[in-house]
Amino acid sequence: MMIHIATELPSFHSRYQSEQDCIEAVIAMKWPNGFICPRCDHTKCSCLSSRRIPLFECGRCKHQTSPFVGTIFEGTRLPLLKWFITLELFLLPDGISATRLSQVIGVTYKTAWLMLHKIRHALGEFDARELLYGDVKVNSDQYGRNPDRCTVSHPHASAVVAGCTVDETGEPQQVKLRLVQQKRGSDRWAARRDLTAFIDEHVDSLSSDVRLFPQAFRLYSPLRNIVREAWKSLKSTYGALESKHLQAYLNEFTGRRWLHLSETEVTIGQRLLQMCVAVPGISYNQLITRQTNQPFAAVA
Numbered sequence: 001m002m003i004h005i006a007t008e009l010p011s012f013h014s015r016y017q018s019e020q021d022c023i024e025a026v027i028a029m030k031w032p033n034g035f036i037c038p039r040c041d042h043t044k045c046s047c048l049s050s051r052r053i054p055l056f057e058c059g060r061c062k063h064q065t066s067p068f069v070g071t072i073f074e075g076t077r078l079p080l081l082k083w084f085i086t087l088e089l090f091l092l093p094d095g096i097s098a099t100r101l102s103q104v105i106g107v108t109y110k111t112a113w114l115m116l117h118k119i120r121h122a123l124g125e126f127d128a129r130e131l132l133y134g135d136v137k138v139n140s141d142q143y144g145r146n147p148d149r150c151t152v153s154h155p156h157a158s159a160v161v162a163g164c165t166v167d168e169t170g171e172p173q174q175v176k177l178r179l180v181q182q183k184r185g186s187d188r189w190a191a192r193r194d195l196t197a198f199i200d201e202h203v204d205s206l207s208s209d210v211r212l213f214p215q216a217f218r219l220y221s222p223l224r225n226i227v228r229e230a231w232k233s234l235k236s237t238y239g240a241l242e243s244k245h246l247q248a249y250l251n252e253f254t255g256r257r258w259l260h261l262s263e264t265e266v267t268i269g270q271r272l273l274q275m276c277v278a279v280p281g282i283s284y285n286q287l288i289t290r291q292t293n294q295p296f297a298a299v300a
């Protein structure tokens, strides 16, 4: 049974009302200055609009292309309106689980799971491209510790390197959380070399003042609080997460947090759509064969 959005999510109102609105939004995002042929850069085309998804034919080389090619929407059989509602639900403070999404938009659990992972993938790809720079702090931390219980044993905690930029008051701005390979368990923490590797990959060292916090008992506390927030938020929506996809969920948390911090209410949806239009979708097979703790950007 399809659950009515208005009753289930009282604060939620989709900006998009029709399939045509959504298709036009993708076309506008894909070609903001008008059509450009992906093969020959020609800018004139004719539109074969008898199809559900419009097909554009280049006026010079006759190459036919859809606005969905190279986006996470490529190959989808679903109405785009369902995708757009999903994007909006993804931006809710704690996101939405695949179970809940499947009920809200009336698709199978597997379809909902794959849609959410495609969005996560787009967000993760953008996150991987944006280096931290300026005043940067880097902690060796653990994800999965219950912040309300200071017990010694945390069998499911995963070692992470957490890095952030901070503003003048020391508040974290852009944050990145990276799992450290195969370190799960109470006494496992990222080593100094893991922090150095993080800086090599994710920090623009030339334009940054980087400070490391490698000791568990002396971490940069505003950043440590974000790792705890990530755990609380992801746990509230998804319950316990298997380590195979944990990096993708960490990227979802930091990506969404950064979108809410850096964008306005008007631009946040546009920014997420921009990412989804710029990144080809990850396939179901790629997702299920993903290795545990695989660095996210390495997934083709």
Ligand SMILES: [Zn+2]
Pocket (backbone or CB within 6 Å): 037, 038, 039, 040, 041, 042, 058, 059, 060, 061, 062, 063
């Ligand atoms: Zn062409």
